[in-house]
Amino acid sequence: MEHDSRIQSQRARRDSLMQRNMLLSMRLNHNNAGHIPSKAKATLRTKAPMGKTWRATNSPQRLMSMKNSSQGSGWNYQRSTDKNSHDTENARVLSPHRAQHPQIRASPKRGIRPSLSPIKAKSMSLDDFDIGKKLGKGKFGRVYCVRHKKTGFICALKAMEKSEIVHYNVQKQIRREVEIQSSLNHPNLTKLYGFFHDEKRVYLVMEYLINGELYKRLKSHGPLNDILASFYVYQMADALDFMHQRNIIHRDIKPENILIGFNNVIKLTDFGWSVNNPHNVKRKTLCGTIDYLSPELICSREYDDKVDIWALGVLTYELITNSPPFEEDSDALTHKRIVKGDLRFPESVSSDARDLILKLLKHKPQDRILLKDVKKHPWILKNRPFW
Numbered sequence: 001m002e003h004d005s006r007i008q009s010q011r012a013r014r015d016s017l018m019q020r021n022m023l024l025s026m027r028l029n030h031n032n033a034g035h036i037p038s039k040a041k042a043t044l045r046t047k048a049p050m051g052k053t054w055r056a057t058n059s060p061q062r063l064m065s066m067k068n069s070s071q072g073s074g075w076n077y078q079r080s081t082d083k084n085s086h087d088t089e090n091a092r093v094l095s096p097h098r099a100q101h102p103q104i105r106a107s108p109k110r111g112i113r114p115s116l117s118p119i120k121a122k123s124m125s126l127d128d129f130d131i132g133k134k135l136g137k138g139k140f141g142r143v144y145c146v147r148h149k150k151t152g153f154i155c156a157l158k159a160m161e162k163s164e165i166v167h168y169n170v171q172k173q174i175r176r177e178v179e180i181q182s183s184l185n186h187p188n189l190t191k192l193y194g195f196f197h198d199e200k201r202v203y204l205v206m207e208y209l210i211n212g213e214l215y216k217r218l219k220s221h222g223p224l225n226d227i228l229a230s231f232y233v234y235q236m237a238d239a240l241d242f243m244h245q246r247n248i249i250h251r252d253i254k255p256e257n258i259l260i261g262f263n264n265v266i267k268l269t270d271f272g273w274s275v276n277n278p279h280n281v282k283r284k285t286l287c288g289t290i291d292y293l294s295p296e297l298i299c300s301r302e303y304d305d306k307v308d309i310w311a312l313g314v315l316t317y318e319l320i321t322n323s324p325p326f327e328e329d330s331d332a333l334t335h336k337r338i339v340k341g342d343l344r345f346p347e348s349v350s351s352d353a354r355d356l357i358l359k360l361l362k363h364k365p366q367d368r369i370l371l372k373d374v375k376k377h378p379w380i381l382k383n384r385p386f387w
């Protein structure tokens with residue numbers, strides 16, 4: 001219990017910047033701090049939000065037009081025609097069977113191409129699932145392990161309260177999460193099979209990852225040895241390479257957003273801050289998590305997909321030492337160390353791991369190692385036979 005609450009308070013420090021800004025902007029705009037969840041309040045008390053305030057432009061009605069977002073785009077969803085389904089107004093969900101039929105559905109050249117052709121697209125409602133144990137709680141709802149009654153397929157169901165989504169003005173993020181996550185098919189990216197909604201909630205039907213969050217594993221078991229860490233880094237490099245080739249930047253890599261499945265297969269999740277950048281324009285939105293921010297993000301310079309490569313460097317360091325490299329008591333000190341490139345290694349870090357981290361954490365984005373070269377780095381190649 002005590003262990004869990006310690007993890008929770010450590011996590012709060014690492015909330016994504018836009019989550020913090022979102023909460024602050026809500027407080028300023030609505031003068032309504034009473035509605036801020038206690039965990040978020042703690043974050044606001046201890047941490048001054050930085051950078052631009054995130055402003056949501058979506059109206060509450062827009063949330064429900066999320067269901068129309070794919071219309072005319074070639075997305076192969078079906079509208080629910082089940083008149084007996086009382087709790088589902090509208091459902092368009094990809095069949096979980098798609099998991100067994102991997103298809104690459106995004107164009108490397110032109111970003112997301114939402115010409116999805118699921119093997120079996122079908123309407124769904126909550127009635128289609130047996131609800132199992134609660135897997136966790138997020139900002140806007142809960143995640144359950146569920147079983148699709150008809151097929152026996154086990155998946156994770158994220159149930160988000162519509163009132164919370166509207167209250168926090170995060171329609172845009174949820175919509176982006178749905179669009180990007182369902183368009184990507186890679187063994188190290190958590191699959192989103194589809195979504196539906198009823199009067200009160202929006203439900204995301206996702207691939208179930210049996211061993212939960214990498215962050216919790218690190219906090220309960222301590223740092224990873226080089227064999228396991230290199231396996232994880234390889235998988236993340238491959239997933240990011242896949243996303244970047246499709247012009248998608250994740251922008252919030254951290255152990256909290258990585259889930260562990262069978263045989264130490266890990267999957268990146270939480271695409272709420274991802275962006276599809278088909279014309280490779282430089283981005284300016286400040287987002288990410290304090291410890292994982294690159295110098296160009298901190299200095300509010302334009303940036304590109306190299307911010308994910310920096311974050312992979314921070315992740316590699318955290319996996320083998322159990323702390324991010326620039327962690328300090330205050331955000332200002334952390335920022336200072338990031339910008340100065342003040343990187344220190346404990347004795348325990350092997351020279352090969354050190355070499356890779358130094359190549360990932362290059363100050364200038366263009367000097368950072370390419371993801372394809374990460375996969376061939378000596379640290380990876382030496383450990384690979386033991387995976």
Ligand SMILES: Nc1ncnc2c1ncn2[C@@H]1O[C@H](COP(=O)(O)OP(=O)(O)OP(=O)(O)O)[C@@H](O)[C@H]1O
Binds near residue numbers: 137138140142143208
């Ligand atoms: N696909 C999944 N398979 C297994 N467990 C999951 C899955 N998705 C989420 N979980 C568990 O549920 C918890 C809550 O997930 P959720 O994504 O709602 O919260 P979160 O990570 O705080 O994200 P957000 O910041 O978007 O609310 C996670 O910490 C994880 O343990």
